[in-house]
Amino acid sequence: MAQINPSNHGLRLITRYTILTLIAVIFIFPLLFMVMSSFKPDLQLLRDTGSFRAFIPVGDLSFDNYQAAFQRAPVATFVFNSVLVTGLTVVLSLFFCSLAAFSFVFLEWVGRGLALSIIIATLIVPFETIAIPLLLLVSKLPWIGWEGFEWGWLNSYRVQIIPWIADGLTVFLFVQYFKDLPRELIEASRVEGASWWQIYTKIVMPLAGPVVATAAILKFLVMYNQYLWPLIVVQQESYRPVMVGLQYFFQLNTAWGEIMAYLTLITAPVLAFYLVLQRAFIASIASTGVKG
Amino acid sequence: MASKLTTSNRAGWLFALPGFGLITMFIVVPFFFAFWLSLTNQRLISPNPTEFVGLKNYEQLLSIGILELEPERDDSGAVIRDAEGNPQYPRVRSITRKNPDYPQYDGMREWFRWQSGDTAKVVVATDIVFWKSLRNTILFVLVVAPVQGGLALCLALLINQRLRGINVYRAIYFMPVVVSIVVVSLLWRFIYDGNDGLLNNILGALSFGMFQGRDWLGNADTALGSIMAMSIWQAVGFHMVIWLSGLQTISPTLYEAAAIEGASKWQTFRFVTWPGLRNTAILVLIVITMQAFALFAQIDVMTNGGPLDSTTTLVFQAVERGYGKQDISGGSTISVVLFLIVLTISLTQRYLTREK
Numbered sequence A: 001m002a003q004i005n006p007s008n009h010g011l012r013l014i015t016r017y018t019i020l021t022l023i024a025v026i027f028i029f030p031l032l033f034m035v036m037s038s039f040k041p042d043l044q045l046l047r048d049t050g051s052f053r054a055f056i057p058v059g060d061l062s063f064d065n066y067q068a069a070f071q072r073a074p075v076a077t078f079v080f081n082s083v084l085v086t087g088l089t090v091v092l093s094l095f096f097c098s099l100a101a102f103s104f105v106f107l108e109w110v111g112r113g114l115a116l117s118i119i120i121a122t123l124i125v126p127f128e129t130i131a132i133p134l135l136l137l138v139s140k141l142p143w144i145g146w147e148g149f150e151w152g153w154l155n156s157y158r159v160q161i162i163p164w165i166a167d168g169l170t171v172f173l174f175v176q177y178f179k180d181l182p183r184e185l186i187e188a189s190r191v192e193g194a195s196w197w198q199i200y201t202k203i204v205m206p207l208a209g210p211v212v213a214t215a216a217i218l219k220f221l222v223m224y225n226q227y228l229w230p231l232i233v234v235q236q237e238s239y240r241p242v243m244v245g246l247q248y249f250f251q252l253n254t255a256w257g258e259i260m261a262y263l264t265l266i267t268a269p270v271l272a273f274y275l276v277l278q279r280a281f282i283a284s285i286a287s288t289g290v291k292g
Numbered sequence B: 001m002a003s004k005l006t007t008s009n010r011a012g013w014l015f016a017l018p019g020f021g022l023i024t025m026f027i028v029v030p031f032f033f034a035f036w037l038s039l040t041n042q043r044l045i046s047p048n049p050t051e052f053v054g055l056k057n058y059e060q061l062l063s064i065g066i067l068e069l070e071p072e073r074d075d076s077g078a079v080i081r082d083a084e085g086n087p088q089y090p091r092v093r094s095i096t097r098k099n100p101d102y103p104q105y106d107g108m109r110e111w112f113r114w115q116s117g118d119t120a121k122v123v124v125a126t127d128i129v130f131w132k133s134l135r136n137t138i139l140f141v142l143v144v145a146p147v148q149g150g151l152a153l154c155l156a157l158l159i160n161q162r163l164r165g166i167n168v169y170r171a172i173y174f175m176p177v178v179v180s181i182v183v184v185s186l187l188w189r190f191i192y193d194g195n196d197g198l199l200n201n202i203l204g205a206l207s208f209g210m211f212q213g214r215d216w217l218g219n220a221d222t223a224l225g226s227i228m229a230m231s232i233w234q235a236v237g238f239h240m241v242i243w244l245s246g247l248q249t250i251s252p253t254l255y256e257a258a259a260i261e262g263a264s265k266w267q268t269f270r271f272v273t274w275p276g277l278r279n280t281a282i283l284v285l286i287v288i289t290m291q292a293f294a295l296f297a298q299i300d301v302m303t304n305g306g307p308l309d310s311t312t313t314l315v316f317q318a319v320e321r322g323y324g325k326q327d328i329s330g331g332s333t334i335s336v337v338l339f340l341i342v343l344t345i346s347l348t349q350r351y352l353t354r355e356k
Helices: A006-037 A042-048 A064-072 A075-106 A112-124 A127-139 A158-164 A168-179 A183-191 A196-207 A209-224 A228-233 A242-250 A256-276 A278-289 B009-037 B056-062 B128-159 B166-178 B181-191 B198-206 B223-247 B252-260 B265-276 B278-293 B297-302 B314-324 B328-353
Strands: A142-145 A148-151 B064-069 B109-116 B119-125
Touching: A006 A256, A006 B128, A006 B166, A006 B181, A006 B223, A042 A256, A064 A075, A064 A242, A064 A256, A075 A112, A075 A158, A075 A168, A075 A196, A075 A209, A075 A242, A075 A256, A075 B009, A112 A168, A112 B009, A112 B328, A127 A158, A127 A228, A127 B009, A127 B314, A127 B328, A158 A228, A158 B009, A168 A209, A168 A278, A168 B009, A183 A196, A196 A209, A196 B009, A209 A256, A209 A278, A228 A242, A228 B297, A228 B314, A242 A256, A242 B181, A256 A278, A256 B166, A256 B181, A278 B166, A278 B223, B009 B328, B056 B328, B109 B128, B119 B128, B128 B166, B128 B223, B128 B278, B128 B314, B128 B328, B166 B223, B181 B198, B181 B223, B181 B297, B223 B265, B223 B278, B223 B297, B252 B265, B265 B278, B278 B328, B297 B314, B314 B328
Parallel strands: none
Antiparallel strands: A142 A148, B064 B119, B109 B119
């Protein structure tokens, strides 16, 4: 048995914290660099990357880059588009996927097993492998909107939202969670004459808090950080989300200060959200790991 | 157990249909559509009707061969050498350009060659860029999967100790995961910059000026490695969390038993921790592999596939052709190839994790 003497213990503690902190620095420095640079004029920004000054707020600090970024690109439009698309998709996804999972777990119907197998099978299809055929598909779909009937979904909100509402992972997460709920509860409600809709809204969903949080967080991260899909289906600036809007800052001359300001602006909401709900974020990733 | 209470075809279908319908429409249909499109000459916008071309796209993409070039000889049969003593070879073009003796090599170009005695072996392919993208993608997976998985496990073991404030460190290590890969890629362009990049400056300071700066992303030898390092940095926290949840399923009594037996730290890890993580290990490896095969945003933001196609990947090529060049059938063909690779790996996973 190793002897426990206080000074030895203290030393080991210091070593441990030093290692942990050094690693933390590796993970945090690019983000620190981003935030600090967003307040510096271009010349100083580029000069500072040569030293420690890159990570500390020194020199000529101002909000000029933020102002310039708003002037250069319709930043507010991009942020609005991202928030709208992300918000709507998350809400619709939670509703449709939980509804489907509810049906798979609690109801008996012809074709249930086959339908669920198909959904589970989609888990091994990476989106990147269907992006190109999906692009052709949505370019030819019909739509009836405010302006009447039209062909093609490109350059719209719907093309960014509807294909992303339902996915295998979200349905699967709900199915796993619902399976652990007591079936007697549902059967007893049926005996008392509750409709399926009532059971879904009044009994099952109020119990589904944790899985709703997990599914919402995963969907939020995917949707807010969308890049490939909007890149190929949205050419019109008025529908572009934040990540694709970045292209604006590379036209003509590249102003690094403005880019840093824009990056900080679009990353801040996610980071704030993450820092507040940190435990829930980490738990949601961990729960996808349990699927096996 | 089918009971009267829960049997309802109408309600069942009604509730499942929206979700199932959307998945069918936007995942299942495009998936099968990809196979069909890869057998045609479909373009995104085209005045000509689409034609069925059979396996022609695959032939274009996958045809590859090895030429054996005998050195040129003079009349006496001696090998002709240049000033440095290297044997002279006939030009590859003389074989791949409409040579009736070698119809199988028609239209191919040289990818790379090596020397075997006086014979030169030349690998020729019709679509060299595709082969390069396949090589880069596989290289990326082979490096990133074990390194990222291993580092993530180290981090998980480090975070799994009982220390005051450990949750703060866990939160920081996980932070890059929530930041968009597009944002991360842009930031790292600064770090890798050739003139005044952070990395050059740090290495310069550490070596007291001995290190000559280099343009990490502008150099074909370092570009892919730089992107690998950044990708590992960004996603390692994700897999750390999965390892952590695996670590927490291992019963504490096993550790107590190991301590009583006087096991060393390494022995405890080797005989208690690692066996308990077997399924987690397979899962982590599969998830990383699937993510790594989908490599796109980093390439698009940082290098556009260059320099000299040294960072181009399968997804990048699929998008470049399907969207950039509007060649839907060409992009779909690469997608199908990519899917078949991913499927093979998933089936291997099923096989490894099967119930014994």
